[in-house]
Amino acid sequence: MSVRAPEVVSSKPKSDLAANHTRKWALWFAGIAIAGWLFYTFLVPNLGSGPQLFIRQWMPLGSINEALVWVICAVGLNIVVGYAGLLDLGFVAFWAIGGYTAGWIMSTFFNQIENGFYFLSAAPPNQPGIHINWWIVLIVAGCVCAFSGIIIGAPTLRLKSDYLALVTLGFGEIIPQVFLNGENIAGFNFTNGAKGIAPLDPVAALPFGPATVAIGNAQIAISKPLGPFDVTAKYAMFVLVAAFAVFVSLRIREGRLGRAWLAIREDELAASMMGVPLMQSKLAAYAVGAFMGGLGGVVYAVHNNSVFADRFNFSISIILLAMVVLGGMGNVWGVIVGALLLAWFNSTGLPQFGSSFNSQFGTDINFPSFNYLIFGAILVLMMLFRREGLFPETRTRQVLQEAERSDAEELDGGEA
Amino acid sequence: MTAASLETTKAALTADNIMVRFGGLVAVKGVTFTIPDQSIVSLIGPNGAGKTTFFNVLTGLYRPTTGTVKLGELDITGQSPHKIASLGLGRTFQNIRLFGLMTAAENVMVAMHSHTTSNILQIVGRTRHQRREEKDSREFAQEMLDFVGIGRHADEYARNLSYGDQRRLEVARALALRPQVLLLDEPTAGMNPQESAVFVDFVHRVRDEQKVSVLLIEHDMSVVMRVSERITVLDQGEKIAEGGPDDIRNNPRVVEAYLGRTGTEGSAR
Numbered sequence: 001m002s003v004r005a006p007e008v009v010s011s012k013p014k015s016d017l018a019a020n021h022t023r024k025w026a027l028w029f030a031g032i033a034i035a036g037w038l039f040y041t042f043l044v045p046n047l048g049s050g051p052q053l054f055i056r057q058w059m060p061l062g063s064i065n066e067a068l069v070w071v072i073c074a075v076g077l078n079i080v081v082g083y084a085g086l087l088d089l090g091f092v093a094f095w096a097i098g099g100y101t102a103g104w105i106m107s108t109f110f111n112q113i114e115n116g117f118y119f120l121s122a123a124p125p126n127q128p129g130i131h132i133n134w135w136i137v138l139i140v141a142g143c144v145c146a147f148s149g150i151i152i153g154a155p156t157l158r159l160k161s162d163y164l165a166l167v168t169l170g171f172g173e174i175i176p177q178v179f180l181n182g183e184n185i186a187g188f189n190f191t192n193g194a195k196g197i198a199p200l201d202p203v204a205a206l207p208f209g210p211a212t213v214a215i216g217n218a219q220i221a222i223s224k225p226l227g228p229f230d231v232t233a234k235y236a237m238f239v240l241v242a243a244f245a246v247f248v249s250l251r252i253r254e255g256r257l258g259r260a261w262l263a264i265r266e267d268e269l270a271a272s273m274m275g276v277p278l279m280q281s282k283l284a285a286y287a288v289g290a291f292m293g294g295l296g297g298v299v300y301a302v303h304n305n306s307v308f309a310d311r312f313n314f315s316i317s318i319i320l321l322a323m324v325v326l327g328g329m330g331n332v333w334g335v336i337v338g339a340l341l342l343a344w345f346n347s348t349g350l351p352q353f354g355s356s357f358n359s360q361f362g363t364d365i366n367f368p369s370f371n372y373l374i375f376g377a378i379l380v381l382m383m384l385f386r387r388e389g390l391f392p393e394t395r396t397r398q399v400l401q402e403a404e405r406s407d408a409e410e411l412d413g414g415e416a
Numbered sequence: 417m418t419a420a421s422l423e424t425t426k427a428a429l430t431a432d433n434i435m436v437r438f439g440g441l442v443a444v445k446g447v448t449f450t451i452p453d454q455s456i457v458s459l460i461g462p463n464g465a466g467k468t469t470f471f472n473v474l475t476g477l478y479r480p481t482t483g484t485v486k487l488g489e490l491d492i493t494g495q496s497p498h499k500i501a502s503l504g505l506g507r508t509f510q511n512i513r514l515f516g517l518m519t520a521a522e523n524v525m526v527a528m529h530s531h532t533t534s535n536i537l538q539i540v541g542r543t544r545h546q547r548r549e550e551k552d553s554r555e556f557a558q559e560m561l562d563f564v565g566i567g568r569h570a571d572e573y574a575r576n577l578s579y580g581d582q583r584r585l586e587v588a589r590a591l592a593l594r595p596q597v598l599l600l601d602e603p604t605a606g607m608n609p610q611e612s613a614v615f616v617d618f619v620h621r622v623r624d625e626q627k628v629s630v631l632l633i634e635h636d637m638s639v640v641m642r643v644s645e646r647i648t649v650l651d652q653g654e655k656i657a658e659g660g661p662d663d664i665r666n667n668p669r670v671v672e673a674y675l676g677r678t679g680t681e682g683s684a685r
């Protein structure tokens with residue numbers, strides 16, 4: 001047993017390859033994000049009206065900003081579903097909780113505080129309510145969601161996966177309902193009910209510094225409170241939040257916690273027999289995922305400048321899941337691509353294609369109403385033909401290549 | 417060590433009057449059993465005798481209907497499996513249960529979870545403590561893989577290893593818990609006689625170099641007789657005999673239990 005075969009001069013260790021792979025994708029992510037910003041800041045304003053119209057129709061920056069919200073949430077869901085292998089059908093709950101946290105501490109909503117509580121906020125002075133700098137709100141909302149994740153998870157994570165899926169689905173339905181009906185809880189208005197919370201405080205990139213900085217003929221907002229049309233500044237900020245979520249996902253994958261999640265995904269019983277505390281590790285996955293859901297909720301609230309409970313419906317959870325599956329469960333980069341593709345398709349691609357189609361052929365088909373049909377079809381097709389997603393994580397890809405190889409070997413054997 | 421001298425050394429693990437009931441079926445009936453410190457003992461018995469069930473009680477997967485389990489002096493009855501594992505009870509599985517899509521090194525590192533402390537913030541921030549811990553874990557994992565003789569496969573996915581290497585990886589993984597007691601459930605299943613012979617030496621090496629007590633469930637009598645310092649025989653959930661290899665070989669009840677089964681099995685085939 002101690003006889004060793006001569007050391008094979010192998011290629012680089014897997015960890016090195018993985019690091020290279022990560023670096024390559026991270027560079028692409030940063031490169032595309034910056035190119036996008038340069039494009040919309042400097043190039044688009046100088047284009048002729050024809051190309052401008054085309055971009056406004058097919059690639060408006062507003063829809064890209066919204067897609068970034070989806071990216072943040074999908075990356076969070078990927079921690080739960082892709083890393084730890086726990087099916088969560090109610091992720092919208094965290095999106096909603098994050099949104100309402102922003103609504104509570106970034107608006108005049110708590111007008112009981114008459115003189116207003118301000119902290120590094122870009123909101124106009126002397127208003128009632130709580131006004132906290134939005135970067136801090138992100139952290140607060142993330143923590144609130146992580147905490148909610150633990151509260152929701154503690155009783156449910158003991159369940160076997162199918163039941164877990166059902167219970168999370170329930171929570172995904174209940175929590176938006178609570179917000180919708182939270183107008184009068186023991187005489188206290190928590191959520192403004194169906195009227196929602198609007199407007200939110202304007203946000204700024206930084207709480208101090210010059211209002212704007214001129215580069216060429218573009219004005220880059222620094223401490224200027226951003227209005228609804230300052231989409232390029234918001235784009236830059238949302239990209240940073242997304243980058244943070246990605247960064248956390250990648251880092252956490254590497255350490256002991258990431259390994260524990262993988263082990264649980266692979267074989268829960270064996271993991272527990274190797275000293276991995278199941279509940280604690282699953283709760284950690286839930287909490288980290290929820291934290292990112294909270295970030296997404298705040299970004300969404302800022303993007304819309306409002307929070308409405310009726311936007312947080314079941315379909316959000318399903319679309320998020322579709323994004324994770326389409327992109328490649330467990331692979332952050334794949335999930336980002338999946339999220340961008342589906343979000344763009346849903347908000348812009350399909351409606352735009354529909355109106356082009358209708359005007360071309362004189363028809364009157366309501367294309368956007370087919371979006372769930374199309375999502376469903378995509379999911380079914382993926383399950384049939386490419387279960388591992390568009391960009392599977394290296395591990396899963398390995399299985400596939402291997403399956404092909406062993407098929408081939410079987411054939412060889414048959415012929416021999 | 418002889419069987420007699422084993423009685424006097426202190427126990428690494430003690431199971432006292434263990435009973436396990438699955439509905440109407442009593443799978444383990446009042447078994448009392450000790451593993452002396454630094455010894456190699458075997459649990460044998462015909463199929464369905466309750467051996468794996470007994471293992472599962474020791475490792476906390478099942479809570480015994482009655483009885484207590486002590487690891488050293490510590491009562492671990494009813495503790496959760498991960499707690500028991502971290503207290504020093506490592507095991508392998510009758511049907512290999514590796515983390516297939518993790519590399520051999522990662523498999524071993526999973527078992528070091530309870531010996532490492534980095535929290536989420538330290539992992540994300542990649543603090544010095546976390547980096548040191550990762551490096552140490554990686555080195556220790558490599559050490560364990562070298563020890564079982566599959567060091568060169570550290571970066572291969574567990575599912576791609578050969579059957580024999582997978583069995584060794586299971587041992588390396590269990591050893592990474594730095595256990596006081598190592599439970600091996602049918603470790604030679606699927607091995608040919610030469611491999612089994614090598615395995616006997618391997619178990620001795622594990623005991624001597626890793627300073628653990630080893631409990632084996634084993635069907636291969638030649639392995640059992642050569643490796644064990646003491647043997648316990650279960651039949652239909654009951655302990656029917658206990659002693660050194662020679663005692664067991666000549667024990668009429670054991671012969672009867674085995675022959676009885678073999679007879680019916682033989683006629684069934």
Ligand SMILES: Nc1ncnc2c1ncn2[C@@H]1O[C@H](COP(=O)(O)OP(=O)(O)OP(=O)(O)O)[C@@H](O)[C@H]1O
Nearest residue numbers: 438441443461462463464465466467468469470510
């Ligand atoms: N979870 C369970 N629920 C109900 N019955 C069980 C369970 N686990 C084991 N049993 C029963 O308990 C008895 C003992 O099974 P066990 O697996 O412990 O036997 P074993 O000695 O390990 O046998 P083998 O040599 O085949 O591995 C068997 O009759 C089995 O069917």
Ligand SMILES: [Mg+2]
Nearest residue numbers: 467468469510
């Ligand atoms: Mg068994």
